[in-house]
Amino acid sequence: MLFKIALASIINRRLTTILAVCSIAMSVAIVLSVEHIRHQAKENFASTVSGVDLIIGARSGRINLLLYSVFRIGNATNNISWKSFQNIAQQKQIKWAIPISLGDSHKGYRVMGTTEDYFTHYRYGQKQLLKFSQGEKFSGVYDVVLGADVAKKLQYKIGQKIIVSHGVASVSFVNHDDKPFTVVGILEATGTPVDRTVHTTLAGIEAIHVGWINGVQTPASSISARDALKQDLTPKNITAAYIGLKNRITTFRVQRAINENKQEPLMAILPGVVISELWQTMDVVEKVLSLIAGLVAVTSLLGIITMMLSTIKQRGREIAVLRAIGAPARFIFGLIQLEVIVIVLTGLIVGVGLFWGGIVISEPIISSLYGFSLTTNPLTWSTGQYSLIMLTVAMLFACLPATMAYRQSLKQGLTVKE
Amino acid sequence: MPSKPAISLNNITFRWSKNSPHTLDIESWEVNTGQSIFIYGRSGSGKSTLLNIIAGILEPRHGTVTILGQNINQLKQTQKDKFRANHMGVIFQQFNLIPYLSVRENIQLSQIFSTTQNTTKDIKLLINQLGLPASLLSRKANQLSVGQQQRVAVARALFHKPEIIIADEPTSALDTETRDEFINLLLQQTKENKSTILFVSHDKSLSQYFDQTIDLQQLNKIEPSHHVI
Numbered sequence: 223m224l225f226k227i228a229l230a231s232i233i234n235r236r237l238t239t240i241l242a243v244c245s246i247a248m249s250v251a252i253v254l255s256v257e258h259i260r261h262q263a264k265e266n267f268a269s270t271v272s273g274v275d276l277i278i279g280a281r282s283g284r285i286n287l288l289l290y291s292v293f294r295i296g297n298a299t300n301n302i303s304w305k306s307f308q309n310i311a312q313q314k315q316i317k318w319a320i321p322i323s324l325g326d327s328h329k330g331y332r333v334m335g336t337t338e339d340y341f342t343h344y345r346y347g348q349k350q351l352l353k354f355s356q357g358e359k360f361s362g363v364y365d366v367v368l369g370a371d372v373a374k375k376l377q378y379k380i381g382q383k384i385i386v387s388h389g390v391a392s393v394s395f396v397n398h399d400d401k402p403f404t405v406v407g408i409l410e411a412t413g414t415p416v417d418r419t420v421h422t423t424l425a426g427i428e429a430i431h432v433g434w435i436n437g438v439q440t441p442a443s444s445i446s447a448r449d450a451l452k453q454d455l456t457p458k459n460i461t462a463a464y465i466g467l468k469n470r471i472t473t474f475r476v477q478r479a480i481n482e483n484k485q486e487p488l489m490a491i492l493p494g495v496v497i498s499e500l501w502q503t504m505d506v507v508e509k510v511l512s513l514i515a516g517l518v519a520v521t522s523l524l525g526i527i528t529m530m531l532s533t534i535k536q537r538g539r540e541i542a543v544l545r546a547i548g549a550p551a552r553f554i555f556g557l558i559q560l561e562v563i564v565i566v567l568t569g570l571i572v573g574v575g576l577f578w579g580g581i582v583i584s585e586p587i588i589s590s591l592y593g594f595s596l597t598t599n600p601l602t603w604s605t606g607q608y609s610l611i612m613l614t615v616a617m618l619f620a621c622l623p624a625t626m627a628y629r630q631s632l633k634q635g636l637t638v639k640e
Numbered sequence: 641m642p643s644k645p646a647i648s649l650n651n652i653t654f655r656w657s658k659n660s661p662h663t664l665d666i667e668s669w670e671v672n673t674g675q676s677i678f679i680y681g682r683s684g685s686g687k688s689t690l691l692n693i694i695a696g697i698l699e700p701r702h703g704t705v706t707i708l709g710q711n712i713n714q715l716k717q718t719q720k721d722k723f724r725a726n727h728m729g730v731i732f733q734q735f736n737l738i739p740y741l742s743v744r745e746n747i748q749l750s751q752i753f754s755t756t757q758n759t760t761k762d763i764k765l766l767i768n769q770l771g772l773p774a775s776l777l778s779r780k781a782n783q784l785s786v787g788q789q790q791r792v793a794v795a796r797a798l799f800h801k802p803e804i805i806i807a808d809e810p811t812s813a814l815d816t817e818t819r820d821e822f823i824n825l826l827l828q829q830t831k832e833n834k835s836t837i838l839f840v841s842h843d844k845s846l847s848q849y850f851d852q853t854i855d856l857q858q859l860n861k862i863e864p865s866h867h868v869i
Contacts, residue, residue: 223752227738234740539735545697546732548725548753550718635697636730636808
């Protein structure tokens with residue numbers, strides 16, 4: 223009967239009820255979306271690179287090395303010599319070693335020189351290999367393979383000639399325009415920095431810098447693309463290298479050996495470990511996002527309570543009638559509580575529906591635009607937890623109007639003072 | 641017929657708080673079972689206080705309130721609520737019904753807090769006896785005219801056959817014609833039920849319908865001018 227009265231009462235106040243339900247639903251959808259995206263972003267971030275056991279580079283900061291070698295952010299402070307790389311690559315614990323060479327760009331996208339092995343060993347996400355949407359891996363010195371974003375934004379097709387600029391600024395005045403590259407392959411979207419990378423051969427990187435001394439082209443030694451091919455294009459330096467081990471148990475031993483290398487100051491990092499270190503630096507952003515979502519939820523709940531409070535005064539007669547027929551004061555308390563619970567529960571259900579629908583609709587859009595994959599079944603245990611917390615807070619807040627109604631019912635008795 | 645009095649008040653005093661003056665002081669008052677009592681009281685004469693004390697909602701500072709042989713001062717608040725649900729029917733001046741419930745639901749409300757084994761009245765018969773069509777039962781209470789609402793209020797007050805009916809100015813919102821008809825119906829139903837009725841009004845002309853008339857100003861020893869409304 224309590225339920226029936228509560229239900230009839232809130233249906234009677236249709237408009238305010240609908241608004242209240244909407245406000246709860248919106249805030250629930252916001253909280254769940256923020257939490258979901260936060261979680262997914264973390265997962266995507268953590269899965270930027272997988273299957274790479276170690277990354278080696280010149281001795282500098284661990285995060286710095288990770289940033290330039292995986293995220294294409296910032297620059298290497300120093301290079302590592304080809305000789306050191308060769309020495310390491312030939313060690314018996316090492317299964318494969320992929321050299322990478324950074325420092326040039328194309329229209330703001332980083333150019334990365336590497337070997338064909340990159341396409342067979344580099345993995346991301348759940349140990350997924352890179353796949354070609356068009357074309358294939360490079361075979362010639364002046365071939366490039368584009369990441370999905372590069373191809374899409376610049377609308378490049380297979381066979382297109384592109385010019386590489388010296389340096390990594392988005393507008394560069396020094397172009398390697400004497401040695402154009404040809405697009406031979408385009409990768410599928412991965413949702414990682416690979417999408418924003420122009421891949422080419424180490425030899426290609428070497429060729430465009432033939433005759434360059436200390437990063438400046440010497441006019442006297444300018445040499446044609448064709449002639450450059452006749453030279454020895456084995457690099458003298460590379461920026462970093464990805465390492466795969468035969469047995470992951472040896473990871474720390476190999477890492478220590480590289481870190482203690484006497485010939486050259488080298489450093490090896492475990493990408494997974496450093497990625498999680500990096501994520502922790504974004505802790506504050508994460509917390510602020512959660513806090514804002516939480517505040518939105520609290521605000522909407524406060525709105526409901528304000529609405530309930532304003533109705534209590536108007537409901538004096540109703541309360542008097544219920545008291546007259548023998549309703550104990552706690553029934554009045556329960557009635558107000560129940561009305562809040564029904565509104566919040568309805569809001570929760572609508573909100574979860576909104577959130578779920580939103581994710582289902584936006585998933586293909588987000589995934590194609592940003593290569594950021596969202597799971598389409600976002601209803602997890604934490605959805606239930608958030609709903610429960612919200613309901614509990616609502617019930618706590620509802621004690622205020624409920625207590626007011628309770629007090630009023632005791633004080634006014636059977637007579638309503640206008 | 642030597643039966644217990646339906647209502648018996650002894651040395652009742654009441655004031656809203658320690659610092660405020662008394663609003664009610666009644667030495668002794670008894671109402672016999674089955675009687676219809678007209679209580680004449682102007683506003684501020686303490687009638688609201690009196691009704692609330694009899695209904696067990698307000699607690700007198702001193703004195704005993706005995707209803708149907710039960711000293712209700714000794715009951716806990718929730719027991720008083722239950723006692724009221726079981727033994728009393730209340731009719732207000734106006735707005736007796738929960739606006740968003742149907743007439744039928746409003747009438748049945750009186751039963752939900754009651755724990756007596758009394759059989760309830762036939763709801764259709766009751767509504768017909770009060771001169772209302774049964775088709776009204778499914779209507780929302782706020783779709784009824786004031787006169788109809790007051791009759792539904794009578795139906796609700798009588799539905800679970802309570803021993804005591806408290807009517808607080810139930811006719812003040814009605815015009816003269818409907819008022820007379822209303823009072824006749826109310827008293828007829830009450831009599832059929834063998835219930836005791838306390839009917840409060842400031843309209844002295846209504847006293848002709850009742851067994852006994854009490855002037856609250858004579859019953860209450862406090863001067864009206866002292867009253868805090």
